[in-house]
Amino acid sequence: MILHIDFETRSAVDLTKAGVYRYAEDPSTDILCMAYAFDDDEPELWVPGDEVPISIVHHVKALGNLKAHNASFERIIWRDVLGPRYGFPIPDMEQWYCSAAEAAAMGLPRHLGQLASVLKLDQQKDDSGHRLMLLLSKPRKPRKDEDPAGLYWYDDPERLKRLYKYCRQDVRVEQAVSKYLRPLSAAEREVYLADQRLNDRGIMVDLPLVEAAERLAEAAKKAANAELEQLTGIEAVTAVGQLTEYTGLPDFRRDTLEKALKSGELDGTTQRVVELRLDTAKTSVQKLPAMRTAACSDGRVRGTLLYHGAGTGRWSGRIVQFQNVPRGEVQDPERLIPLVLAGDLDAVSEIAPPMVAISSLLRSMVRAAPGHKLIAGDYAQIEARVLAWLAGQRDLLDLFANDGPVYETMGAAIHGVSLEAVTKDMRQDGKTAVLGCGYGLGAKKFASVNDVSLEFAERVVGTYRKRNHKIVQLWYNLERDIYRAAANPGSVVSDATGGRVKYTVRGQYLWCQLPSKRFIAYPLPIIEERETPWGDVKPCVTVCNVNSMTRKWERRQLYGGLATENVVQAIARDLLADAWLRAERKGYSPVMSVHDELVVEVPEDFGSADEFAAIMAETPAWADGLPVKVEAWEGLRYKK
Numbered sequence: 001m002i003l004h005i006d007f008e009t010r011s012a013v014d015l016t017k018a019g020v021y022r023y024a025e026d027p028s029t030d031i032l033c034m035a036y037a038f039d040d041d042e043p044e045l046w047v048p049g050d051e052v053p054i055s056i057v058h059h060v061k062a063l064g065n066l067k068a069h070n071a072s073f074e075r076i077i078w079r080d081v082l083g084p085r086y087g088f089p090i091p092d093m094e095q096w097y098c099s100a101a102e103a104a105a106m107g108l109p110r111h112l113g114q115l116a117s118v119l120k121l122d123q124q125k126d127d128s129g130h131r132l133m134l135l136l137s138k139p140r141k142p143r144k145d146e147d148p149a150g151l152y153w154y155d156d157p158e159r160l161k162r163l164y165k166y167c168r169q170d171v172r173v174e175q176a177v178s179k180y181l182r183p184l185s186a187a188e189r190e191v192y193l194a195d196q197r198l199n200d201r202g203i204m205v206d207l208p209l210v211e212a213a214e215r216l217a218e219a220a221k222k223a224a225n226a227e228l229e230q231l232t233g234i235e236a237v238t239a240v241g242q243l244t245e246y247t248g249l250p251d252f253r254r255d256t257l258e259k260a261l262k263s264g265e266l267d268g269t270t271q272r273v274v275e276l277r278l279d280t281a282k283t284s285v286q287k288l289p290a291m292r293t294a295a296c297s298d299g300r301v302r303g304t305l306l307y308h309g310a311g312t313g314r315w316s317g318r319i320v321q322f323q324n325v326p327r328g329e330v331q332d333p334e335r336l337i338p339l340v341l342a343g344d345l346d347a348v349s350e351i352a353p354p355m356v357a358i359s360s361l362l363r364s365m366v367r368a369a370p371g372h373k374l375i376a377g378d379y380a381q382i383e384a385r386v387l388a389w390l391a392g393q394r395d396l397l398d399l400f401a402n403d404g405p406v407y408e409t410m411g412a413a414i415h416g417v418s419l420e421a422v423t424k425d426m427r428q429d430g431k432t433a434v435l436g437c438g439y440g441l442g443a444k445k446f447a448s449v450n451d452v453s454l455e456f457a458e459r460v461v462g463t464y465r466k467r468n469h470k471i472v473q474l475w476y477n478l479e480r481d482i483y484r485a486a487a488n489p490g491s492v493v494s495d496a497t498g499g500r501v502k503y504t505v506r507g508q509y510l511w512c513q514l515p516s517k518r519f520i521a522y523p524l525p526i527i528e529e530r531e532t533p534w535g536d537v538k539p540c541v542t543v544c545n546v547n548s549m550t551r552k553w554e555r556r557q558l559y560g561g562l563a564t565e566n567v568v569q570a571i572a573r574d575l576l577a578d579a580w581l582r583a584e585r586k587g588y589s590p591v592m593s594v595h596d597e598l599v600v601e602v603p604e605d606f607g608s609a610d611e612f613a614a615i616m617a618e619t620p621a622w623a624d625g626l627p628v629k630v631e632a633w634e635g636l637r638y639k640k
Helices: 015-025 054-061 071-086 099-105 112-118 127-136 157-180 186-201 207-232 240-247 254-263 268-280 283-294 333-341 345-351 354-361 382-391 394-401 406-415 424-436 443-450 454-467 469-487 560-585 609-617
Strands: 002-010 030-038 044-046 065-068 096-098 203-205 372-379 502-506 509-513 519-523 526-531 537-546 553-557 589-594 597-603 630-635
Touching (some): 002 127, 002 157, 015 071, 030 054, 071 096, 099 157, 112 157, 186 560, 186 589, 203 597, 207 283, 254 268, 283 354, 333 345, 382 469, 424 454, 560 589, 560 609, 609 630
Antiparallel strands (some): 372 597, 372 630
16 A cells, blocks of 8 residues: 655745755744545545544554655655654655656656656646645745734635645646556665665765855955956946957857967956956856755755666756866865965965865865765776777777776877877877767767867767777667667567667667666657758657756657667666665765765774775676776865
8 A cells, every 4th residue: 555645835945945854954844734645545635733644643653655756855844844743653764655766767757747748647737736836835025014024924725725726636646647657676776765865864064164165255256346347347247248348259158268368369458357257257156055055954965866867867966966066276175275264365366266266165065074084986987988898899998907098099099199109188189089989979069069170070089980890880789779679569689789788669668678687768769760960861769758958858869879878877877876785785874976976974983995995896797897997085075
């Protein structure tokens, strides 16, 4: 028996910015209603003041299962509000199941309304009720006769009655989608629970440093504005229109400004104006208020990872977005910490422009709790290694396995020089090729992405493909396997990888079985005529997914390069997930994951970077022959 649950809540805290953990602990947060239903029963309603339903008490105490869409919200609200405040028994984490996670694992939209629409269900989300929910979930402005400092809500009976109807309907929709969705496999269920444990632990941020950096950033912006006004009469570095007109540049985008500086053609004043804009326009410092807003009362930011955030199964970031923290331009950024805490703008400016300094300090603002340390392990060049392993590119595999000069070898080939003659820049060209050309990237795109000439891009791409012919063949072979599977539903096709990766069409899905036995799901595969980038038309397989940019449900072509990228990234993800579970079993507590890196927090006298690297470097049986390398470090603050 499954208990389906949906809460409607209100709070003075902005849920979208703070996340559910900070939201749930705030005293202003309360439950407006809870709709619930067992299995296919008609939803019932509980509101504050009602008795605790005995059926729920019995179900929770009997360790019965509960299900919600984006269940981490319902789980934390139940744990931190419904249980302590209203006397409900608190379920164990293992009792919770999430239909949004199941939908994501099937390649379907996470958003409940979009999911119901895509599935064309009889039960659909109530859009007008959703707008009402947004109104009731936030404080309203005080009226003329009310204390301006008070907290007031829209809570009249008619609106609440309408909200209760909306809440019940959400449960009906969740019941309906659950009938369509496949449960996570036992192995994936363990990964999902590990994800929930990590999000519950959270990661500590240095709030005094965050707040000091915010103050310093504001002082730096005021100083920059004052200098700009003295130079030009323009009052703010954010006045992009005026600055564009003043400098005569075509626009004020970062790449345009950087090119203008490199050109050496700007006069002294214009150069300084451009420098001021670049120095103060670091978008990464916006993570400072994000950290402060999301930090719980114990200084930890929680809920920063989203299980199955990408179609390949990889995690995506939430709330603070630790996934895209810049590397930083200041060497040894921790030397900036006492200067920032002291608010010494001049001393910081001697080391680097203040915004550059703050941006370089962002990683250091993530720290271990007192008496603990952080240990991090990062899979080095993991996608390039997996790609070579999957394609059987033996020479590249051997270089990786023996810690050989992978980038130097490619750089030498690109530039036609001996290995001994490879310069630092040539090595970088080789690195760009190895890490960037593995999924069919063409010369035009390579030139655009890397800001190089088309002639040089053609040489790089051509050299990569000539040296890695088995990788190139993998693109075409996977595309052929996909086409054959789509043309012959029910058959299993795995010629491209010697059985490691298998494709089959069953029901309304193209299923890609990975070496780990996990599946990538591609909904609604069909064969249709499509024009290629080269102008010819040919039959190809298209599938549906949520466009990561537009968030719309769209049809796209599953060509060989994309299929290769999906498989490689999914395998890398499975290696990380396997190491994550293994690390937990050995006493290492994961608190953050960034791309192919796993960060754990342990007592200062427990474990080591070497031991942790060894744990992560173990490969499961399905990855036999894959030359994994893990680079690890330990310390009190996060770094790269």
